Amino acid sequence: MIKQSFIFGAVLTFLGSLLHIAIIIGGPDWYLASGAGENMATLAKSDSMYPAFVGSILVCIFFGWSLYALSGAGIIRRLPFLKLFLILIAGLCIVRGLYGFFIPLLFNTPYVINLGVWFWVASSMVWLVIGLFYAAGIRSRWSYISGVKT
Template sequence: MKQSFIFGAVLTFLGSLLHIAIIIGGPDWYLASGAGENLAKQAESGSMYPAFVGLILACIFLGWSLYALSGAGIIRKLPFLKLFLILIAALCIIRGSYGFFIPMLFDSPYVVSLGIWFWVSSSAVWLAIGLSYAAGIRSNWSYISAVKT
């Protein structure tokens, strides 16, 4: 079902745009996004490091969107399509699941500092992305597994 990959592509593209918005928004946006006080302070002092990290993440999420669109057959098949789609799905599912279970078990100070609602909602988004990629892989397995000629 192409819709699963399209949904995943839209979410990861929005994640890419969000990371660009955080860079533009500055220190307050770094704090609100959960990037941490250290990156916010670095951005406030004029360091380019937070922007560099944000741009790298934006590029990664943009790439993930392209892989989802490739898996849906909307754009041409990209190299290592099946491998990358499986890795993206697994990474997102692990991050989403981690966000629901592990920090709560260990009373993580990171979770406490961000607020439980932020942590749970961001984990839900990660899980939704991962599950949409996984559903796309399952329904388009023959397409993504076919050897490109």
């Protein structure tokens, strides 16, 4: 059975966790560069714990997604609600990826313009690729993630 798709997805979401740790450590300039926005950078500059708190939640989420991908690949034990969570993760990533392509094209939203259309499109491409890796893993390992004994 092919598990590489889940492994690639796990690696990418784990790298996302590490990136968010780096953003927390890097401070205001990193929040700006990552697209978190001027407000988060200002809060980080004023020593507010809110940006680090939100970033830490994202670190935990992306790390959890990595664990679910590894579970889907059969590398670690089966985690609870494996099929449901893998489908949700793939769906969220694909929707975010597609959303990011259409928003700059359809609307001149201040957020996208301030962030930079190329950054927005590039980050959307990353989300889409991650989602497609999870979707390919689901497809190739459907029996396993569904709990069917083979």
